[in-house]
Amino acid sequence: MVENNVMDLVEKGLMLPLMEEFYTIQGEGFHKGTAAYFIRVGGCDVGCHWCDVKESWNAETHPPTAIESIISNAEKYSDTIVITGGEPLTWDMGPLTEGLKAKKMKTHIETSGAYPLTGVWDWICLSPKKNKLPVGDVHQKADELKVIVYNKHDFIFAEEQAAQVGGNCILYLQPEWSVRDKMVPLIVDYVMQHPKWKVSLQTHKYLNIP
Ligand SMILES: C[S@@+](CC[C@H](N)C(=O)[O-])C[C@H]1O[C@@H](n2cnc3c(N)ncnc32)[C@H](O)[C@@H]1O
Ligand SMILES: Nc1nc2[nH]cc(C(=O)O)c2c(=O)[nH]1
Ligand code: SF4
Ligand SMILES: [Mg+2]
Secondary structure: OOOHHHHHHHOOOOOOEEEEEEEEOOOOOOOOOOOEEEEEEEEEEEOOOOOOOOOOHHHHHEEEEEEHHHHHHHHHHHHOOEEEEEEEEHHHHHHHHHHHHOOOOEEEEOOOOOOOOOOOEEEEEOOOOOOOOOOOOOHHHHOEEEEEEEHHHHHHHHHHHHHHOOOOEOOOOOOOOOHHHHHHHHHHHHHHHOEEEEEEEOHHHOOOOO
């Protein structure tokens, strides 16, 4: 009986499978260098082979957690909250983000866009994936587009994705971590030839912070 109730609350976005929550420095994209509180939800079925947080994929291994508890922890650390995962849009982000906004916090999302956009956001980072392309209106709503570059074809994919975002969306190319030595020179050259793009690095990994 309790199990059904929890599943119902997760379904409604009132509980979320919480993998981790941590106060750190945003390492990627437009807000890199900014102190922020990260909420990492479990669950993702997109299946990027190079995903650097594969332990997030199985939602059942992460405890369903009441959003009230998540919100009260967050407000102790920062007014800038980054919700990531796993794929946060697997779940209804409405209740959590409304609760954070009610406390005057800024809500940022890291998403593949593979599920419909829910929630109230101050900043949407869209990192599209070939396996499961973005759906709905997330391209138009994205504040930044961050394409991970694992091989040369990803430059073509990046342009296809860039063609779908709004005019003010900031464009980033980010080397896939395991092949960064090979891809960084190609990214540098590409950005110099196509200056609408910027380079994003996973600076937290160089800083050795979470
Ligand atoms: C772990 S994902 C979670 C959020 C969401 N599922 C997504 O993919 O945007 C957070 C960010 O890390 C990026 N990322 C994941 N694995 C990476 C890797 N091995 N190298 C570089 N970036 C990576 C993703 O593209 C995304 O921008
Ligand atoms: N410091 C830090 N910055 C990040 N930006 C995006 C991250 C993510 O995993 O979503 C991340 C992360 O895991 N750590
Ligand atoms: S969508 Fe994000 S969390 Fe899911 S596999 Fe890809 S990088 Fe990992
Ligand atoms: Mg990360």
